Amino acid sequence: MLKSLFHQSRAALRxxxxxxxxxxxVYPLGVWAVSRxxxxxxxxxxxxxxxxxTAVGSSLIGIDPVFDGPPTRDPWFHTRPSASAEGPxxxxxxxxxxxxxxxxxxxxxxxxxxxxxxxxxxxxxxxxSAVPADAVTASASGVDPGISEAYAELQTARVARNTGLxxxxxxxxxxxxxxxxxxxxxxxxxxxLNLAVRSTLVP
Amino acid sequence: MSxxxxxxxxxxxxxxxxxxxYRPFGDYLARVYTSERHWRAERALYRLFRVxxxxxxxxxxxxxxxxxxxxxxxxxxxxxxxxxxxxPWNFGRSAIEPGMxxxxxxxxxxxxxxxxxxxxxxxxxxxxLAGLTVQNxxxxxxxxxxxxxxxxxxxxxxxxxxxNFWVDLTRGTVxxxxxxxxxxxxxxxALGVxxxxxxxxxxxxxxxxRSTIALAPAASxxxxxxxxTNGGGIFNANSAHxxxxxxxxxxxxxxxxxxxxxxxxxxxxxxxxxNRKQGYTLLSVMGVLWGAMLAVAWWAETHxxxxxxxxxxxxxxxxxxxxxxxxSVLFATxxxxxxxxxxxxxxxxxxxxxGGVPLLNMLLGEVTPGGVGAGLYGILVLAIxxxxxxxxxVGRTPEYLGKKLGRREVTCAAVSMLxxxxxxxxxxxxxxxxxxxxxxxxxxxxxxxxxxxxYAYASAGNNNGSAFAGLTVTSDWFQSSLGVAMLLGRxxxxxxxxxxxxxxxxxxxxxxxxxxxxxxxxxFGSLLAGTxxxxxxxxxxxxxxLGPIAEALA
Numbered sequence: 001m002l003k004s005l006f007h008q009s010r011a012a013l014r015x016x017x018x019x020x021x022x023x024x025x026v027y028p029l030g031v032w033a034v035s036r037x038x039x040x041x042x043x044x045x046x047x048x049x050x051x052x053x054t055a056v057g058s059s060l061i062g063i064d065p066v067f068d069g070p071p072t073r074d075p076w077f078h079t080r081p082s083a084s085a086e087g088p089x090x091x092x093x094x095x096x097x098x099x100x101x102x103x104x105x106x107x108x109x110x111x112x113x114x115x116x117x118x119x120x121x122x123x124x125x126x127x128x129s130a131v132p133a134d135a136v137t138a139s140a141s142g143v144d145p146g147i148s149e150a151y152a153e154l155q156t157a158r159v160a161r162n163t164g165l166x167x168x169x170x171x172x173x174x175x176x177x178x179x180x181x182x183x184x185x186x187x188x189x190x191x192x193l194n195l196a197v198r199s200t201l202v203p
Numbered sequence: 204m205s206x207x208x209x210x211x212x213x214x215x216x217x218x219x220x221x222x223x224x225y226r227p228f229g230d231y232l233a234r235v236y237t238s239e240r241h242w243r244a245e246r247a248l249y250r251l252f253r254v255x256x257x258x259x260x261x262x263x264x265x266x267x268x269x270x271x272x273x274x275x276x277x278x279x280x281x282x283x284x285x286x287x288x289x290x291p292w293n294f295g296r297s298a299i300e301p302g303m304x305x306x307x308x309x310x311x312x313x314x315x316x317x318x319x320x321x322x323x324x325x326x327x328x329x330x331x332l333a334g335l336t337v338q339n340x341x342x343x344x345x346x347x348x349x350x351x352x353x354x355x356x357x358x359x360x361x362x363x364x365x366x367n368f369w370v371d372l373t374r375g376t377v378x379x380x381x382x383x384x385x386x387x388x389x390x391x392x393a394l395g396v397x398x399x400x401x402x403x404x405x406x407x408x409x410x411x412x413r414s415t416i417a418l419a420p421a422a423s424x425x426x427x428x429x430x431x432t433n434g435g436g437i438f439n440a441n442s443a444h445x446x447x448x449x450x451x452x453x454x455x456x457x458x459x460x461x462x463x464x465x466x467x468x469x470x471x472x473x474x475x476x477x478n479r480k481q482g483y484t485l486l487s488v489m490g491v492l493w494g495a496m497l498a499v500a501w502w503a504e505t506h507x508x509x510x511x512x513x514x515x516x517x518x519x520x521x522x523x524x525x526x527x528x529x530x531s532v533l534f535a536t537x538x539x540x541x542x543x544x545x546x547x548x549x550x551x552x553x554x555x556x557x558g559g560v561p562l563l564n565m566l567l568g569e570v571t572p573g574g575v576g577a578g579l580y581g582i583l584v585l586a587i588x589x590x591x592x593x594x595x596x597v598g599r600t601p602e603y604l605g606k607k608l609g610r611r612e613v614t615c616a617a618v619s620m621l622x623x624x625x626x627x628x629x630x631x632x633x634x635x636x637x638x639x640x641x642x643x644x645x646x647x648x649x650x651x652x653x654x655x656x657x658y659a660y661a662s663a664g665n666n667n668g669s670a671f672a673g674l675t676v677t678s679d680w681f682q683s684s685l686g687v688a689m690l691l692g693r694x695x696x697x698x699x700x701x702x703x704x705x706x707x708x709x710x711x712x713x714x715x716x717x718x719x720x721x722x723x724x725x726x727f728g729s730l731l732a733g734t735x736x737x738x739x740x741x742x743x744x745x746x747x748x749l750g751p752i753a754e755a756l757a
Binding site (some may be wrong): 139 | 204205206209212213216248251252253254264267268270271272274275276279321323324332333334336337340341369372373376381384385388389392393394395396397398399400401403404405406407408409410412414415416417418420422423424438439440443444445446449450451452454455507508509510511512513514515516517518519520521522523524525526527529530546547548549551552554646647648649650651671672673754757
């Protein structure tokens with residue numbers, strides 16, 4: 001039996017080496033080479049959005065913008081909370097993804113949800129009961145690019161007030177950047193929306 | 204579309220797509236493993252391997268090949284991780300420390316893909332590609348090979364020859380996994396999945412700050428990660444990460460991929476035993492259990508339970524907005540029913556009942572519909588147990604597919620079936636008794652804390668790889684005990700199944716009589732489903748009662 005195992009192990013090593021070249025080098029680099037085709041390369045490299053030659057983010061990655069002034073003067077749409085953030089509503093770290101993995105029975109989790117609800121309500125100047133679930137729960141990835149239509153609508157009045165745009169104009173921009181991809185749940189892309197709001201301001 | 208309808212539409216398209224490919228793909232799989240002809244490329248590979256493709260092996264030699272190949276794979280993968288600093292494309296990432304390298308090597312070779320590391324932080328591209336991606340393919344091909352050998356055991360008569368492991372391994376890789384993965388990887392890129400050789404990109408955010416977004420060659424690994432029911436993500440957030448799973452179409456494609464081989468293997472089985480109804484019966488048992496699990500998880504997650512979820516208004520903690528609840532539970536049910544273990548939502552944040560479903564799905568023994576290959580041999584073992592129980596009831600020697608199930612066959616089946624519960628319960632129990640381990644490891648307290656530990660050993664013992672990921676598993680105890688659990692959970696059943704195949708193939712066929720219980724009837728299907736549920740219930744209800752059930756009733 002041992003002799004057979006030894007003999008088999010030598011064959012195994014040869015098989016593994018050959019397959020490592022085929023599956024670990026040729027296959028992924030082959031896919032990489034095909035992904036250099038025009039139309040594919042942009043996506044393969046992270047669907048980056050450029051403004052004036054610099055990458056300002058990825059249309060697939062949500063990074064929460066930070067406003068230094070008082071929250072009620074904040075001109076940004078905000079993403080969902082991220083588990084990698086330090087404070088309840090701080091931006092997460094897009095170089096390390098993940099969720100909180102907290103159960104709904106966890107005391108700190110209850111406290112965190114309560115704080116987020118309070119902070120969002122104050123920022124938007126609405127009663128805490130008006131804040132939707134996705135605004136107070138951390139996403140699975142920590143870089144969720146989307147928010148619900150309800151959370152976008154909640155932020156519309158504040159963004160309109162602080163950017164000088166009309167509520168209807170902002171609402172139109174929200175609708176333009178809401179997608180279901182045909183078969184999915186409506187999701188408002190926060191980065192694209194913020195960029196659209198800015199470009200409306202600065203022609 | 205509302206969350207509910209979006210989920211339902213996705214279930215509808217998924218089932219239609221699976222139904223469409225079931226026959227042609229299942230028959231193709233059967234041809235792959237029965238054809239006498241070798242492709243020219245395969246002959247070239249056999250010359251490089253220096254193996255004779257015409258020489259067929261006994262079950263014991265076949266088992267020795269499987270074990271030798273897996274052992275060599277573990278050693279090589281361990282060394283690759285330890286040597287990371289001197290390998291190219293490491294981006295300055297350091298050597299993986301020994302405990303984690305041991306655990307990860309076993310994890311990927313056993314098709315578990317349990318991850319105690321954070322993908323984009325710990326692993327450079329070379330280890331990801333030449334180490335982890337390679338085992339994504341090969342561990343899947345090993346599972347399919349073992350399943351095919353068991354089917355040959357039923358088909359062949361009066362022989363001790365069961366095929367050649369190197370041929371089965373090569374064919375599964377070259378004819379099935381590689382071509383499909385290559386096509387799907389490109390489709391995934393077209394849908395937005397990244398395939399970059401850079402480690403990350405720095406962006407200037409609109410608010411004036413700068414961030415680094417991690418990049419990786421994700422698409423090539425994503426395709427085989429799902430197709431081979433592996434589940435190890437290149438990013439820490441796995442299929443919840445928008446670069447691995449950017450929208451509902453990629454979500455649908457990924458769920459389809461992780462189900463397609465396990466589902467179609469039942470057709471390949473039916474074709475090989477020249478009675479396709481046999482395959483339909485197994486598939487219907489798998490399908491009914493999968494559907495029931497999906498319904499319970501969906502109901503549970505749309506009815507928030509626990510103060511934080513009630514305060515938030517919906518169970519959206521650990522879920523992505525673009526998937527909502529419907530597409531998250533569909534993924535969760537499919538990934539735990541197939542021993543894949545990829546996640547598009549964080550199971551640890553599910554409600555008691557909602558998180559109990561993925562856990563129970565694994566504890567059923569990964570047969571709803573199970574991993575590539577492992578699902579088929581898993582349910583065939585349970586079919587043998589079911590026939591044995593039926594035989595006891597009427598006092599008759601049981602038979603299945605024309606083969607007598609004597610003492611040796613039932614012993615092999617029982618060993619295969621009992622390995623997983625033994626590993627899971629002993630592992631969980633030992634972890635609970637280890638002084639000081641839990642204080643450092645648990646992310647949640649109370650019943651949910653117990654669920655985290657039970658889930659970890661259930662995932663390891665069943666080679667699933669998903670996690671209640673709040674549990675910190677980087678201590679030496681968890682790294683080594685979960686590593687051993689994965690090894691035993693994988694190879695004890697494999698050896699028992701190969702032994703079973705050997706003794707089945709040696710038999711002559713028993714002619715069917717009026718006393719034979721037809722194994723294509725709904726009666727047999729119910730008996731089999733009952734056996735699956737009963738075995739898991741009898742084994743695990745005490746543990747489940749203290750974890751997810753206690754939480755669901757709280």
